[in-house]
Structures are given as C-alpha cells and as structure tokens.
Amino acid sequence: MTYQTSTYRGPRLSASLPGQVTLGTFAAGFFTFALVCDWAYVQTTVLMWRDFASWLLFAGLVCGGLAVILWLIGFAVYRQRPAWGQVLLSMLILAVALVNSLVHAGDGWTAILPLGLGLSIVTVVLIVIAGTLRRLALYPMLRA
Numbered sequence: 430m431t432y433q434t435s436t437y438r439g440p441r442l443s444a445s446l447p448g449q450v451t452l453g454t455f456a457a458g459f460f461t462f463a464l465v466c467d468w469a470y471v472q473t474t475v476l477m478w479r480d481f482a483s484w485l486l487f488a489g490l491v492c493g494g495l496a497v498i499l500w501l502i503g504f505a506v507y508r509q510r511p512a513w514g515q516v517l518l519s520m521l522i523l524a525v526a527l528v529n530s531l532v533h534a535g536d537g538w539t540a541i542l543p544l545g546l547g548l549s550i551v552t553v554v555l556i557v558i559a560g561t562l563r564r565l566a567l568y569p570m571l572r573a
Contacts, residue, residue: 445499445500445503446499446500446502446503448495448496448499449496449499449500449503450496452492452493452495452499453492453493453496453519455489455492456489456490456492456493456496457489457556457560458489459486459488459489459492460485460486460489460522460526460549460552460556461556462485463481463482463485463486463489463529463549463552464546464549464550464552464553466478466479466481466482466485467479467482467541467545467546467549468546470482470541471542471546474538476537479533479537479540482533482545482549483530483534486530486533487530489526490523490526490527490530493519493522493523493526494523497519497520497523500516512566515559515562515566518555518558518559518562519559522552522555522556525548525551525555526548526552528548529545529549529552532544532545532548
C-alpha cells in the first residue's frame with residue numbers, strides 16, 4: 430500500500446501560537462482606520478472622529494500588545510531564531526502608535542492636526558513596509 434505525500438514545498442511560516450498573526454493583522458487594521466478617522470476629523474471637525482481615532486488606537490495597542498505576548502511565549506517555547514529586523518520594526522510601530530495615542534489624548538484640534546495626523550501616517554507607512562518585508566521574506570520568488 431502506497432501513500433501519496435504532498436510535494437508542496439511552499440514557504441514555511443515560523444512557529445507561532447494561534448491568534449498571533451490574527452492579532453497583528455487586527456492591530457494593523459485598527460491603526461489604519463485611526464488614520465482614516467484622523468483625516469475625517471480634519472475635513473469635518475466633528476469631535477466624534479477624534480474619539481473614534483482614540484479608541485481605534487487603543488484597540489490596536491491592545492491587539493499589538495497581545496500579539497507581542499504571544500510572540501514572546503512562542504519564542505520561549507519553540508526556540509527559533511527570529512527575524513530581528515521584523516521584530517524591531519514591529520516594536521517601532523507599537524512605539525509610534527503609543528506616542529500617537531498619547532497625542533490623541535489631548536484636547537480638540539491640537540490633538541489631531543499638527544502631530545496626531547503625522548504620527549498616524551508614519552504608523553501606516555511603517556505597517557506597509559513591515560508587511561512588504563514579511564511578504565518578501567516568506568515568498569522569495571516575488572523578489573525578481
């Protein structure tokens with residue numbers, strides 16, 4: 430009796446705990462929608478958008494923090510060598526988002542326009558860079 434085995438040798442993801450990738454993806458979505466809410470506030474000056482952005486930043490930080498905790502547990506259990514560039518970029522994203530959240534705790538227009546919108550843009554640009562680098566690391570055939 431013969432058994433067929435899979436010949437697929439696609440990219441192997443690093444060992445991660447269930448929910449780690451999902452939480453990271455949700456954090457990226459929350460940070461992106463915070464940028465959209467910041468832009469809506471600049472266009473309309475309705476305080477509801479500032480509040481939405483603050484809550485989205487908080488939710489993104491919670492999801493990102495939980496993803497970091499799961500990553501640390503996975504790192505301790507699986508003992509795999511991590512891609513330190515990705516780790517540092519992810520930490521930079523969370524640090525910029527934390528500063529952005531503190532800026533959004535300000536009052537009214539000054540909480541968004543000079544620095545809050547800029548930090549939201551920087552956060553989203555860093556997320557796009559991190560996603561692109563992760564995709565290139567997982568799928569090396571896309572480099573060509």
